[in-house]
Amino acid sequence: xxxxxxxxxxxxxxxxxxxxxxxxxxxxxxxxxxxxxxxxxxxxxxxxxxxxxxxxxxxxxxxxxxxxxxxxxxxxxxxxxxxxxxxxxxxxxxxxxxxxxxxxxxxxxxxx
Amino acid sequence: xxxxxxxxxxxxxxxxxxxxxxxxxxxxxxxxxxxxxxxxxxxxxxxxxxxxxxxxxxxxxxxxxxxxxxxxxxxxxxxxxxxxxxxxxxxxxxxxxxxxxxxxxxxxxxxxxxxx
Numbered sequence: 001x002x003x004x005x006x007x008x009x010x011x012x013x014x015x016x017x018x019x020x021x022x023x024x025x026x027x028x029x030x031x032x033x034x035x036x037x038x039x040x041x042x043x044x045x046x047x048x049x050x051x052x053x054x055x056x057x058x059x060x061x062x063x064x065x066x067x068x069x070x071x072x073x074x075x076x077x078x079x080x081x082x083x084x085x086x087x088x089x090x091x092x093x094x095x096x097x098x099x100x101x102x103x104x105x106x107x108x109x110x111x112x
Numbered sequence: 113x114x115x116x117x118x119x120x121x122x123x124x125x126x127x128x129x130x131x132x133x134x135x136x137x138x139x140x141x142x143x144x145x146x147x148x149x150x151x152x153x154x155x156x157x158x159x160x161x162x163x164x165x166x167x168x169x170x171x172x173x174x175x176x177x178x179x180x181x182x183x184x185x186x187x188x189x190x191x192x193x194x195x196x197x198x199x200x201x202x203x204x205x206x207x208x209x210x211x212x213x214x215x216x217x218x219x220x221x222x223x224x225x226x227x228x
Binding site: 004032034036041042043044045046049089093099100101102103104105 | 116118146153154155156157158161203207215217218219220222224
């Protein structure tokens, strides 16, 4: 069955450093992959989408890579700030209805 | 742009009663909307896919007679939890896919349901 793994449940880093979050998927080949941010008690907020034929996508301080050979996506936040603290969800496409399949997320804490 | 609203944001109901949750796309049309459920510290689990004008498609293990979904227009989908029980208490989140872009999904803020 399709499986999504995000590298760790929690990641703690110092303000100003680059946060790198990992998403691995197995048993299928998604056509695209999305990253979301979720704050406690809130719905996910769309951040970036990357297609299978794209290696890298950038948006302000965010960068996403998509390696279909390794079946992995990396999500980077450069010059991290305490306001970046949240849970980040990886969601490759994969459902028969075009729905997303979510990983459990990585809770990022950026300390001042 | 791409705003999805949900109402109510929080609801407490007694066991055995029914609760309706609305999901609206405010500034775009959504041919397809999705309903998810999220338990504490768990990932979002898809419950059903709702296509405008047709019956919803439910994921395995989700009771269609208990979770009634209606997608009557391109901007509104509703989820009704019938005869709610305490185990139905959860965070329910809808998402809508913009008909123009096809890929991106935008999520509502979620509805916290507590069944006493």
